[in-house]
Amino acid sequence: MNQFVTEITRLGLKVTPQRLAILEFLEGNRTHPTVEDIYHEMSEKYPGLSHTTIYNILMKLIDAGKIREIHVDPQRRRFDPCMDPHDHFYCRKCGNIYNIDHDPHLSGIVTQERRMRDGHRIDTIEVSLQGICKYCEGGKDENDT
């Protein structure tokens, strides 16, 4: 619990119960929760928690570089607590999102260098894959190279 207090402080934010709760929820989370996901999961313990507050806090965490927003899901915003470089695959059928390791060829090219392109300052690079996941495809376990 204390670790989250120091974490929030480290991010330059004030400590509130809601922030602690959301941070705890996000910590180590490998999914890509929507605002509704967070609301749904947390409103049991925090009955008063509002969408507004979740949005507010998530925005703060993005600004602080603690999480990032991803745009694979055409329907809604999703947030990714895992900041390690990786990509996302969205299954058009079931809507699930899977983490995808950077192609070895892409690592270092996509994520590291090239802070400028055509004179524009680039903050984030996102690689989004779309298609049909292996579970929707019928469980075939094809060569994934």
Next chain:
Amino acid sequence: MNQFVTEITRLGLKVTPQRLAILEFLEGNRTHPTVEDIYHEMSEKYPGLSHTTIYNILMKLIDAGKIREIHVDPQRRRFDPCMDPHDHFYCRKCGNIYNIDHDPHLSGIVTQERRMRDGHRIDTIEVSLQGICKYCEGGKDENDT
């Protein structure tokens, strides 16, 4: 005009005035229009044109592989009539979208091969850049390598 008739037929679609108009609007278009963009621009000539129809037609065109949808803009769906492999840069400040050539290192890696990853069948790969464009940054013309 006739070219669009044959084009629509080639795509396996029935020819309607609306489809002709939208196809004509999209042809050679280098922007990334939203549904509203199309509606706004076209409703002068086609007073009755509806959002519904635009959505319908765009979906058909996507299925037919004539255009693609891009997800750079967090606010709304955008469509890209240009199917040549390229990426997109979204300016967080002005909201403009710029085409970005594929990094030479990425071409052929991102676009061509690797139809499978982790057993999932991949249909599309999208590389989205976000940041501040050179015009919002103060017109600086920095090294873009």
Next chain:
DNA sequence: ATTAGTGCAAACACTTTGCACGGGT
């Protein structure tokens, strides 16, 4: 006292749906 954070409700914006109409085969 001032400031920042919260949360309800309402407003908003984009997208989808239901359904009646019309044109073409």
Next chain:
DNA sequence: ACCCGTGCAAAGTGTTTGCACTAAT
């Protein structure tokens, strides 16, 4: 006559805004 495309209106969904209340400095 049938089917498909169209378009209006309404509903739906995700996000943002206005504002009063609270907590902390």
